[in-house]
């Protein structure tokens with residue numbers, strides 16, 4: 001007689017599983033010496049990779065409802081077939097009129113058709129499923145209509161003079177670009193019905209609020225901590241001269257600077273110490289006001305993250321960077337630190353005059369020592385973030401606080 005028992009393990013389970021069997025023949029004599037057996041196995045987390053290429057913008061003039069500028073994204077989604085069987089591709093459309101050519105369903109599900117097992121088995125190294133998506137932005141000049149005008153500012157004169165000429169050659173004469181520091185707004189053409197920023201001011205500039213009509217919207221990336229690249233995009237309504245944040249979204253652009261930026265890898269603001277040799281690295285500490293004029297604290301924190309460091313992999317799942325950085329900023333901890341220790345990788349963490357610990361974008365934790373007090377704080381933040389369910393930036397309740405310094409600056 002054969003008894004077959006089948007069952008399903010919790011699909012989210014990872015860890016050890018041991019299947020145990022026992023043969024009991026009751027009153028019938030069992031001559032086999034093997035009456036029990038154990039088969040241990042290990043269930044590992046699903047391996048998933050996503051990468052994409054982006055191209056565009058390409059101008060599109062037909063059909064009329066798809067007029068605008070198209071960015072094309074080609075996604076490669078890779079996974080082990082028996083662990084991940086469905087994907088969802090979801091986009092945030094934050095610009096008014098933006099669309100995707102998904103046929104109307106941005107949450108469309110896709111089935112993995114090939115796990116790439118041919119490439120050596122297990123986790124695919126070749127593209128398992130390629131998806132092409134196009135994202136469309138109507139030009140601002142089309143949004144304002146023929147009676148409206150667009151005023152565009154950039155600190156980089158090379159961009160504004162070329163942009164003016166190209167717009168004119170395309171017959172778009174209701175848009176004008178000016179070379180100006182956008183932090184001051186542009187009173188010459190005020191008031192504005194809408195304002196959009198593609199660079200991040202240190203604070204929401206008061207001139208912006210003063211230069212819009214009552215009820216206007218300002219959409220701008222705003223800093224949520226005094227270190228670079230910690231931003232959300234805020235939708236700000238101005239009523240009776242008062243700005244209120246109506247919603248926040250994930251996103252950000254380069255820092256607004258007083259002159260055109262030459263080094264695009266280095267943040268434009270709040271870099272407290274920087275090495276250029278033997279390899280570029282930098283650090284930004286939210287506690288800079290308490291550092292000395294030789295930047296001893298910033299220098300030390302950067303050095304302890306570069307030399308004789310303790311490193312360990314982050315044990316959790318792949319770090320969702322926008323969620324993690326927003327959570328880290330929301331701690332409001334004055335020791336918050338952002339660093340660039342390896343090319344193209346940001347790192348967020350905690351530092352003091354003598355210790356530092358950061359989580360880098362590739363999932364590596366780097367600290368001055370295994371028993372570093374900064375590492376203890378960082379681990380606490382990470383477990384709080386996991387317990388909170390890795391909240392999306394959009395889920396936070398924004399608060400805009402007026403700032404006036406004694407030099408007359410405000411925001």
Ligand SMILES: C[S@@+](CC[C@H](N)C(=O)[O-])C[C@H]1O[C@@H](n2cnc3c(N)ncnc32)[C@H](O)[C@@H]1O
Pocket residue numbers: 153154155156159180181182183198199253254255256257258260261
């Ligand atoms: C993401 S790019 C946007 C480029 C272009 N304006 C566009 O909309 O396609 C960010 C731009 O912000 C500009 N920028 C940086 N600081 C600025 C400032 N203080 N005032 C005006 N523009 C600034 C940079 O020169 C850079 O071209």
